[in-house]
Amino acid sequence: MRHQLKNFYRMKMLYLMEHQNSYQKIQRYRHKKCQSKKYLASLPTVSVVVPFHNEHWSTLLRTVYSVLNRSPEHLIKEIFLVDDASTKDFLKKKLDDYVEKNLKKVKIVRVKERSGLITARLAGAKLATADVLVFLDSHTEANVNWLPPLLDPIARNYRTVMCPFIDVVAHDTFEYRAQDEGARGAFDWEFFYKRLPILPKDLENMPEPFESPVMAGGLFAISRRFFWELGGYDPGLDIWGGEQYELSFKVWQCGGRMLDAPCSRVGHIYRKFAPFPNPNHGDFIGKNYRRVAEVWMDEYAEYLYQHRSHYRRIDPGDLTEQKELRKRLNCKPFRWFMTQVAFDLIGKYPPVEPEPFAKGTIRPESHPQLCVDARRGKQMDKLYLKSCMEDAQSEQQFIFTWHKDIRSKSRNICWDLPDSTPLKPVVLYSCHLGGGNQLWRYRPDTKLLKHGDGAKCLDWNRETRDLYINWCDGSATQRWTVDSVDQKMMAQWDKVMDRVTGPTNDY
Ligand SMILES: [Mn+2]
Known part of the structure; x- marks a missing residue:
């Protein structure tokens, strides 16, 4: 009984401390200026x-x-x-x-x-x-x-x-x-x-x-x-x-x-x-x-x-x-x-939905028997290369959507780069419909697959077959082929989405 009581009070103390903490945390959530705002x-x-x-x-x-x-x-x-x-x-x-x-x-x-x-x-x-x-x-x-x-x-x-x-x-x-x-x-x-x-x-x-x-x-x-x-x-x-x-x-x-x-x-x-x-x-x-x-x-x-x-x-x-x-x-x-x-x-x-820019399998130009595979991975799971094949485990069909992300054909999951420092892995994450660290661009002429602002490119490790990001240098492991590229959509790449900048005044 005494033991229980002691426990009870300790829990109560913890609760109060917790409460105090969360109160301060709650204060912090608001914008700093909220505290000085007058009503x-x-x-x-x-x-x-x-x-x-x-x-x-x-x-x-x-x-x-x-x-x-x-x-x-x-x-x-x-x-x-x-x-x-x-x-x-x-x-x-x-x-x-x-x-x-x-x-x-x-x-x-x-x-x-x-x-x-x-x-x-x-x-x-x-x-x-x-x-x-x-x-x-x-x-x-x-x-x-x-x-x-x-x-x-x-x-x-x-x-x-x-x-x-x-x-x-x-x-x-x-x-x-x-x-x-x-x-x-x-x-x-x-x-x-x-x-x-x-x-x-x-x-x-x-x-x-x-x-x-x-x-x-x-x-x-x-x-x-x-x-x-x-x-x-x-x-x-x-x-x-x-x-x-x-x-x-x-x-x-x-x-x-x-x-x-x-x-x-x-x-x-x-x-x-x-x-x-x-x-x-x-x-x-x-x-x-x-x-x-x-x-x-x-x-x-x-x-x-x-x-x-x-x-x-x-x-x-x-x-x-x-x-x-x-x-x-x-x-x-x-x-x-x-x-x-x-x-x-x-x-x-x-x-x-506008047509995708490109779709199909994505393969290293030098190793066309390998395909990028998402293999039913969860959020934050890495992407890597695997033998190209269609079976229950493989997930090798991707879509370069008009949001400029790369999405699995079968579900709402996209190539993502939580950390864009060179050599960091490319992972799977729920598509957030454009922008940020899910922005990719394929260049059919150079075969580079560029991330974000274009300084870094998709690369791969020949031993682990992991995909990662690296400075674009045009090396063999940075060259990729995609099954089907829509040249007309590609030509519009820079225009799509950027046209929306502010209110129109047509009414
Ligand atoms: Mn509710």
Whole structure:
């Protein structure tokens, strides 16, 4: 018993130290200038809306307590925990009692039937009475001074929608870490969420908020007035899926704007798997996408259907109200959004992929019986040369894509150079769609395979047959043949992608 107690206190000490450390770490994550930034003295009040379904006790309460502890007290008017028909016992009376006793600002809202997070968010928003709605997932941690950076721009212009930077809370250790230095939200033509680089002018301006075409999902702040002017979410959207696009398009097309605030950070646990099934509502995601596309995307909807042709056959339901809303608010065409806000999206996620520059096997000119082989390697595994053959183990077909990377024909993995010092190996890494250390160029005339800026070339070791990078000297081991080279595409090499430099003004 004594031993256990001692252990308990030691663990508690460790926990506190850890906590202290992570607090300092958390401080460090933010841009240095965030600490000296000034905000309006008078900021709007907030209703926080947190939908949940069978969320864990600790993560749900961490969400609530972090909001209460890390916000100016007078700004938090109420927190709605919207229970989307959870089945876990402790989320019923036990939660009611706990909230009643300890959390005066928290109100629990019960949705009778499992109806998904869109409906749950709407249910909370309908009851909200503060100036600004802040939506959070039920497994988040609001970070140091997260709120004023979201509220200040909304106070100045109520049609501004603000998103925090989303940090990563590890699902297995709860370690808190930064995701990255931020990016602009976007999508591809299968409606997967994607990201675009921060613009140079915004980088210079850090840590000021910058415009982002679409939000990542469920973490954002919007004035209650603007949210309802936009009709909230389309109530015809079912369960989840597409709602972040719908709201983002509406915000931009109907007179608002959306910004990411680098000084506002919220940690989010990315689920490894959802511990609950989706309700059985058929292809609700397809239906949601169809509604968003039909109402907001005009002629660009066609690109989505070209990638997912079965969407054409899904009945989107009644769209009259949504189309009337768009008309009533005099919203701009999707083309405006694509050329003024997401102007670099098409360049990075083209509706139709251009032909590759080259493809096939890649062989040393002096040893044509050898092929570069990725052999089902994992991230960071080395590439090397092997006898050319087609069998279950070999992976010798590559594509020089128009992103100027070299990708396995059969999967989304690319030649990468984590360290470009001479003699460092070439490894496999998830393709990041152009640029950086995955940039390669093949010269059919010299047969050199150049990396990055072109000073270093692919080379190989005759004994180990490993591939590595070295200064280009035109030696025999630096000369390569590729099965099929598209001369026409090669001629365009320098033009492709570089043409996208800034907003066009053709509207
Ligand atoms: Mn989440």
